[in-house]
Amino acid sequence: MIFALALTLAAIPRPAHAALLQGVQQLSCPAANGTPEDPSYPVRKAAFAALTANNAAEAQRLFRCAATENANDRVALAQLAYLDIRAGDKPAAIQDIERLRALNAITPELELQIGYLYYAQRRLEPARLAFERALKYDDPAIKTKAQSALAVIEAEAPRRWTSLYLDTQYMERFHDQILDGDARAYQRLGPEWPVSFYAHTRLLRDTASHAGALPQIFSDNAALFGGGLFLQSLRAHWYVNAEGNEAYLFKENTRGKTDWVPDWRAWGGYFRSWPEKPERLGFEANGSIGFYSRYQHDTISYLQPREVAGLFHLGSFAFTGFAQENFSLDTNRLFYNNVAEVTPGLEIRSLRLPVASLRAEYVRGWYLPVPADAQNLNPYGTEYHDIRIRLLLWKSSSLDRRAGNEGPEQ
DSSP: OHHHHHHHHHTSOOOSOHHHHHHHHTSOOOOOOOOSSSTTHHHHHHHHHHHHTTOHHHHHHHHHHHHHHOTTOHHHHHHHHHHHHHHTOHHHHHHHHHHHHHTTOOOHHHHHHHHHHHHHTTOHHHHHHHHHHHTTSSOHHHHHHHHHHHHHHHHHSOSEEEEEEEEEEEETTTTEEEEEEEEEEEEESSTTOSEEEEEEEEEEEETTOOOSSSOTTOOOOEEEEEEEEEEOOTTOSEEEEEEEEEEEESSOBTTBSSSEEEEEEEEEEEEEEESSSOSSEEEEEEEEEEEESTTTSEEEEEEOOEEEEEEEEETTEEEEEEEEEEEEEETTOOGGGOEEEEEEEEEEEETTEEEEEEEEEEEEEEEOOOOHHHHTTOTTOSEEEEEEEEEEEEEOOTTOOOOSOOSOOO
């Protein structure tokens, strides 16, 4: 589908001498001297003669003169639209085709072409509408191309979509099992708005957590139900979330007793990989900073760059090596949220199930300096080692990017 769009757009040559074309178009138009019924006929006739002589620039100029002389000259506008497309003048071609639409003279092919032109300008909603109009014609070839183009646009900028995310991991250091599962349903608030509303439910469980003065070894133990706003421009690598939930706490700890409690959070982040789908060598930039009301009104930031290297394939499985660096900081200066880690690992993905991966990680970590009173509560010393096994499953739009961690985690 993407290749269909790319090949169609690639077939539109760009002008080699834009300045020369502008100069030609600025020449005065010849006198029309047509009939009252068809005042631009002589100019249009000269334009067809230039077209026959393979003088596309002169034909383009004369057809524009004809369309200027007679705003209802549908033939001149149609020819001019194709010549503008051929010359790579997308704004002029769009204007010509929209004038034909106003005259109820647009053809199925031109409806398809204006969709491609809007897509090339990243005006996805007008492109979507053009391709939807093209679907209404009976031409099977037009329908097929329009359907392919709409599938590409829907993948890039859906009006509504769902996101499913599951991260299960085993931490050998504490013989701990952690689960983070999240399901979201998004609805864009406007056709081309960068803001979407979502409703979601999230489950966070940690088998090694204990009640008491410190949340020993905890990630979190709660079920969240709520919704929020998601801000991200198309193809942007940054994002902003604001979310409100009711959280049910499964264990008593410093964040409250086992009960329903409010949970407000807002965070922003950045995620980008070079290249988009690395086969051999790649780099990922990933980070976020957010405020979490339920975690003692804490502001926590993460920085998680990752280097990846494709190793080999074994049957339908791809093996990738990686090295990830984790840095966590929080304003409450709690020792378990102030760490630096170096994490080399191995990731295995099935080519038949690309939404899942299995990771084995070795972690070398250091607790960062915190105030003395907080450091005195740290029973683990200044550094640690860990082996972690992670299974990740996800299904999301390209718009839905988030950091690998969210909230406190030891």
